[in-house]
Amino acid sequence: MNDPRIPVTVLTGFLGSGKTTLLQQLMQRPEWRGTAVVINELGETGLDHLLVQHVAPHVRLLRSGCLCCSVREDLTQTLTDLLARRRRHELHFDRVVVETTGLADPLPVMHTLTTHASLVRDFRLAGVVTVVDAFNGSATLDQHEEARRQVAVADALLLSKCDLVQPPAREQLEQRLARLNPSAPQHRVDHGALRSEHLLYLEHLDNPFHAPPQPGSAAPGTGGWLLRASTGRAGSLFQRAQHAHASDIQALCLTVDEPFEDEAFRHWLSLLTALRGERLLRFKGLVHIAERPEQPLVVHAAQHLVHPPVTLPAWPDADRRSRLVFITQGMEPQVIERTLHQFTGARAVAAPA
Numbered sequence: 001m002n003d004p005r006i007p008v009t010v011l012t013g014f015l016g017s018g019k020t021t022l023l024q025q026l027m028q029r030p031e032w033r034g035t036a037v038v039i040n041e042l043g044e045t046g047l048d049h050l051l052v053q054h055v056a057p058h059v060r061l062l063r064s065g066c067l068c069c070s071v072r073e074d075l076t077q078t079l080t081d082l083l084a085r086r087r088r089h090e091l092h093f094d095r096v097v098v099e100t101t102g103l104a105d106p107l108p109v110m111h112t113l114t115t116h117a118s119l120v121r122d123f124r125l126a127g128v129v130t131v132v133d134a135f136n137g138s139a140t141l142d143q144h145e146e147a148r149r150q151v152a153v154a155d156a157l158l159l160s161k162c163d164l165v166q167p168p169a170r171e172q173l174e175q176r177l178a179r180l181n182p183s184a185p186q187h188r189v190d191h192g193a194l195r196s197e198h199l200l201y202l203e204h205l206d207n208p209f210h211a212p213p214q215p216g217s218a219a220p221g222t223g224g225w226l227l228r229a230s231t232g233r234a235g236s237l238f239q240r241a242q243h244a245h246a247s248d249i250q251a252l253c254l255t256v257d258e259p260f261e262d263e264a265f266r267h268w269l270s271l272l273t274a275l276r277g278e279r280l281l282r283f284k285g286l287v288h289i290a291e292r293p294e295q296p297l298v299v300h301a302a303q304h305l306v307h308p309p310v311t312l313p314a315w316p317d318a319d320r321r322s323r324l325v326f327i328t329q330g331m332e333p334q335v336i337e338r339t340l341h342q343f344t345g346a347r348a349v350a351a352p353a
């Protein structure tokens with residue numbers, strides 16, 4: 001493809017599906033080194049950029065809300081700033097990946113990238129990659145319009161957490177995804193790792209000749225949405241999609257000064273997810289554990305699923321407080337703060353979300 005503009009790939013997928021895990025893997029590969037990463041997180045206390053910055057030096061965080069609703073100007077500004085720094089030779093990158101929040105509708109982001117006058121001169125939308133979590137995917141598609149839209153607009157679908165489900169459940173989900181988006185190729189991604197031919201394909205998302213053959217697929221999905229965006233279909237969908245989030249979805253960000261006892265913290269989280277998992281869409285935490293003060297624990301949960309916590313070798317920044325982020329639906333934030341205090345003794349401070 002002979003387009004000198006900088007390709008921008010939109011990486012989307014529902015809360016906790018594995019987007020950041022994929023980014024961390026991609027950024028460690030030499031071919032992806034020249035990538036600037038823009039991460040949009042819900043809530044004031046962004047954590048993903050801290051976890052990605054050691055592998056992606058050009059990482060930017062969009063804090064001010066959900067990319068699809070309120071921070072499109074932020075995205076424009078961030079890309080413009082990145083470009084200015086590239087022109088001054090302060091940064092070197094030849095590709096941008098924008099990771100949306102798990103609740104984002106990618107269409108407004110695509111719309112911004114394909115229509116904003118100051119962006120289209122220098123950037124082009126290379127494609128949309130949607131990660132679907134095989135464990136929670138079916139229930140998530142049932143319950144969340146955002147998840148269905150993320151699948152519907154994808155140029156490629158990546159199925160994560162296949163290790164946590166039996167093949168028949170995975171196949172059922174694959175068939176459902178194919179019905180929602182017949183033209184998008186589907187690939188499995190294991191803890192962020194993709195087979196190398198699929199990696200190559202992701203690198204050239206905007207070039208159909210790189211699409212690996214898809215048995216039974218009508219056509220490579222690549223570029224289709226870009227084309228439709230420019231002919232207006234995405235535009236009209238975009239009009240309908242604005243502010244589509246359910247109003248009872250909330251982000252709660254807590255910081256805790258005192259270290260947690262490892263067992264008490266894990267016990268509290270396992271009870272919270274067991275009893276309130278369907279309302280706890282997402283939890284992520286960078287946790288100061290009393291037993292290992294120099295090595296914070298990274299903890300993820302999505303609905304009822306708590307992932308095995310990972311101990312980091314060191315703190316990613318100078319802040320030693322625990323930072324806990326919750327995305328809930330129809331759940332009183334007091335339940336979280338009260339039970340956290342009851343089970344661990346912690347006094348949490350809420351940051352504005």
Ligand SMILES: Nc1nc2c(ncn2[C@@H]2O[C@H](COP(=O)(O)OP(=O)(O)OP(=O)(O)O)[C@@H](O)[C@H]2O)c(=O)[nH]1
Nearest residue numbers: 015016017018019020021102160161190191300307
């Ligand atoms: N078992 C298993 N766990 C995975 C896989 N991929 C990701 N995870 C885990 O899923 C959890 C959430 O992953 P993230 O990459 O943070 O998900 P995300 O989509 O960036 O989350 P949000 O930004 O909150 O929407 C982490 O604990 C990952 O280690 C996988 O293929 N298998």
